Amino acid sequence: MQKYTIPTLIINESIARANIKRMATKARNNGLSFEPHFKTHQSKEVGEWYRDEGVEAITVSSISMARYFAVNGWDKITIAFPVNILEINELSNLSRSVTLTILVQDREVLTELTTLGNTVNIFIEIGAGYHRSGVMHDELDRIGEIISSISNSKHYFKGFYCHAGHSYKARSSKSIKVVYEELESIMSTLKSHFIQHKPHIAVGDTPTCSVVDSFKGIDSIHPGNFVYYDYTQTQIGSCNISQVAAYLLCPIVAIQKDRNELIMYGGGVHLSKEAFESNGQKHFGLVGQLDENGNFEAFKESYVKSISQEHGIVSTTPDAIVTLRVGDLVAILPIHSCMTVDCMQHIFTEKGKLLSKLTK
């Protein structure tokens, strides 16, 4: 391993590639189109790892992200975010060079899409279970009206997109499967109801796509986080620790021996302030070290107990503390890799290759 001097995000390329291959194989075995969400990595180089597994169509969460990947050779892009009509000109420009699929949940928004430079594919977003954006799956009249409006426009009705984000609240693979079964049932009912429009069914959260082996009535999957996974996914039951591919290396800047704590250079501006809460205790990352191959080894009973802007406080054991020195690097397995990636610009593979990223 190269010697880093400031908080640095390490992506273990061989683990990430294995995560991609596993998901691509699962999609292929189920006859699904695999259209991974790229918001997790936001990196053109990581995009190429997907291309190596035959991926041709991708998913993003903003127009700037779509533009970045379009420039880097991707021409089938779903923007899985409610259309922001204030960016209609940027969307219009993008529609000239890319086969674009967008998400809509309101007829009012459709009237704004008449000025788009090219035709686009439209998913109606379904909000089943998660209660964020999307039409509720049982609002059949409303859904029917939106389909009619799309059919009367120059754009194409593609089908239904549902992100079952409530799977993140599961705490076992069994309960993730329950979320998936409800989702499958809801989407199948919708598909039957609107069968004359031949709706494409798209789903895509990491927990269900990781845990479920057999997908019925689904046409495409769009997971993102699985490429790196993170501590939360190990606790949900989506993966085990050896499948997590992202770790933040942080210099130790002080050792508080009397409290069995390390002070590290690595805080909310690096990891984000997302916490995992268990038994009323907040947890900002698992703590360990990277071996020479860039694999994570957890220290016993060690975690990030608190973070401020640039500082992190690691709670550890008397055994670990006597082996560590100021100037050593600890590796933090993040709570939410998507957020940590978004915070960071210094990103390298375990072999020291720089990974570029969409800049804000």
Place this chain on the structure above:
Amino acid sequence: MQKYTIPTLIINESIARANIKRMATKARNNGLSFEPHFKTHQSKEVGEWYRDEGVEAITVSSISMARYFAVNGWDKITIAFPVNILEINELSNLSRSVTLTILVQDREVLTELTTLGNTVNIFIEIGAGYHRSGVMHDELDRIGEIISSISNSKHYFKGFYCHAGHSYKARSSKSIKVVYEELESIMSTLKSHFIQHKPHIAVGDTPTCSVVDSFKGIDSIHPGNFVYYDYTQTQIGSCNISQVAAYLLCPIVAIQKDRNELIMYGGGVHLSKEAFESNGQKHFGLVGQLDENGNFEAFKESYVKSISQEHGIVSTTPDAIVTLRVGDLVAILPIHSCMTVDCMQHIFTEKGKLLSKLTK
């Protein structure tokens, strides 16, 4: 107000300048050196607003931040973060062009400082009450040993630096004053004990500096957050809402009428995921709008109830919801402005002037 199309951070310059003037005046009236922390804004233009109030010495939290402000004409800089010995070369380079003050809490670290290009001033960091980095104030022997080591090196012992970060846990100006009185007493005792070394006493959290009017035995203050303040500071008792100078403008992308909720383009990658917790309820920002002068007006009973990577869910009232449309901008008063600033690159004053910022 200019029309923005994506999440955009607005800094109300006239409010921020008034916040700076108030703190500068307070420092002057107390005979204190005012050495504000620049990690909150990270902006060379905002730095000039301080220069207009006579500020000459500043505080930062990383070497990259020190370098950025050195390039922009600041030559008296305190890096208020435990020295990261892995960056000793960068520190050495910086010490050639800037009067540098650094924080140390270990004698071991001092031995690493022998290679620095120039002499630097050294604060011993005191960890009283906050339990993050720093020597505890009652470890007098340890403190004495560190002072001796500094005196025997080529560097200067400057004094004691204490960030009373536990003032952020206060929930009234009265309890902030209690934190300050303890701090003042601790620092006075330390000063008396080591009076032969003429220690400079530096403190600097926003809550105490905002609430306290009379400082005894203190030589300099180093607050940062007060330039913009935020929702947390209004709840702590440091300021009122009209003194908050930072708001994130977010496009409404969907309206969930049945749930009295707005879906906005603005999530954890814009606001950070920092939450304010009250009565077991999490809160990710106050919701309102900006008037034509860029002043914030809160909607009644409206707050950001949940955020994911790019989405925010606003809980609001039936009265507000009927007046809002997809494509309108809402203004979010952030929970923690330092974190929101760090997330954002699109930053403008209320008059539409772009504010540049240290890039990561």
